[in-house]
Amino acid sequence: MTQAFAxxxxxxxxxxxxFLASVTIIIAVPTMIASFYGMNVLNLPLSDKPxxxxxxxxxxxxxSVAMGLLMWKKKIF
Numbered sequence: 282m283t284q285a286f287a288x289x290x291x292x293x294x295x296x297x298x299x300f301l302a303s304v305t306i307i308i309a310v311p312t313m314i315a316s317f318y319g320m321n322v323l324n325l326p327l328s329d330k331p332x333x334x335x336x337x338x339x340x341x342x343x344x345s346v347a348m349g350l351l352m353w354k355k356k357i358f
Contacts, residue, residue: 299357307352311341
C-alpha cells in the first residue's frame, strides 16, 4: 500500500515538474527578446520606428503562443 502511494505521488510530481518546466521555457523567450532590446547598443532593428515597442511585444507574444501551441500539440504542456 505504501509503495502504491509513493508511485502516485512520484507520478504527480513528475507531471507538475514537466508543466513548470514548459511554462518556464515559454516565459523565457519574451524575457530574452526584451533583454536584448533593453541593452544600450546601437543599430538594433526597429530602433528608429515609433511603434517599435508594440511591434517587438507582438512578436514576443506570437512566439510564446506558437511555442505553447507546439507544446500542447506534443502533449508536453
